[in-house]
Amino acid sequence: MIADLRPYAEYKESGLPWLGTVPEHWELIPNRGLVRRRKVLVGNRHSEYQLLSLTKQGVIVRDISTGKGKFSSDMGTSQEVRDGDLVFCFFDVPETPRTVGLSRHDGMITGAYTVFEFLGKGSREYFELFYRAMDDRKLLSPLYSGLRNTIPAESFRAAKTPQPPPDEQVVIVRFLDWENGRLERAIRAKQKVIALLNEQKQAIIHRAVTRGLDHRRKDLTRTTRTTVIKCNPRQRTKQNRSNSTTG
Numbered sequence: 001m002i003a004d005l006r007p008y009a010e011y012k013e014s015g016l017p018w019l020g021t022v023p024e025h026w027e028l029i030p031n032r033g034l035v036r037r038r039k040v041l042v043g044n045r046h047s048e049y050q051l052l053s054l055t056k057q058g059v060i061v062r063d064i065s066t067g068k069g070k071f072s073s074d075m076g077t078s079q080e081v082r083d084g085d086l087v088f089c090f091f092d093v094p095e096t097p098r099t100v101g102l103s104r105h106d107g108m109i110t111g112a113y114t115v116f117e118f119l120g121k122g123s124r125e126y127f128e129l130f131y132r133a134m135d136d137r138k139l140l141s142p143l144y145s146g147l148r149n150t151i152p153a154e155s156f157r158a159a160k161t162p163q164p165p166p167d168e169q170v171v172i173v174r175f176l177d178w179e180n181g182r183l184e185r186a187i188r189a190k191q192k193v194i195a196l197l198n199e200q201k202q203a204i205i206h207r208a209v210t211r212g213l214d215h216r217r218k219d220l221t222r223t224t225r226t227t228v229i230k231c232n233p234r235q236r237t238k239q240n241r242s243n244s245t246t247g
Contacts (some may be wrong), residue, residue, distance in 0.1 A: 014028060034118070041077060054099075084117070089113055093141075099131075123170060
């Protein structure tokens with residue numbers, strides 16, 4: 001599929017150490033012109049919000065009824081997240097599985113995260129996909145600061161993001177939605193096959209160790225002997241000598 005993606009006729013240097021070249025007609029816009037940081041603490045109203053979490057699957061609603069996982073002792077310090085906001089984790093970036101997500105929920109998230117509202121220039125979905133691609137390979141290391149490899153919010157706002165024309169951003173997002181969906185379906189199908197093979201393996205092991213094997217079966221004896229010869233060099237040498245003598 002990657003081989004089918006035709007390159008553009010002309011490219012230019014982006015000036016960004018984590019990016020390299022970009023198509024000539026794409027703009028490079030500082031993030032401060034694309035997103036605005038917003039931090040609204042929920043305070044005593046925290047019971048009115050659902051708790052959100054940033055995961056590999058994106059920003060999800062967290063089920064607090066199970067009691068699993070860690071929770072802030074003071075929910076009032078959580079911050080508001082709106083549908084369409086971008087949530088970033090700017091600390092311990094190399095160790096964090098996913099550091100960016102586009103929220104499709106209204107809710108709240110702990111104050112350790114950084115919330116941005118999109119300013120409407122271009123596609124927020126493209127913006128998220130671009131930084132997911134950077135996050136997958138942890139390419140934003142030039143922005144790290146301190147022992148915890150933190151990206152200062154102001155450094156991120158000063159960094160530039162490539163911006164294709166709006167209609168091109170829509171095409172890119174639609175293509176990736178379709179392609180990712182196709183790959184996810186293929187992965188699920190393979191996982192089902194793997195699960196069935198694992199069940200078969202477990203059944204064979206259980207049958208062999210609890211019911212035994214009929215060692216008198218000629219096909220089983222031949223298969224076992226062939227396996228032993230293949231795995232044992234000395235036995236393989238003896239077999240070759242026997243064959244040459246017989247010949």
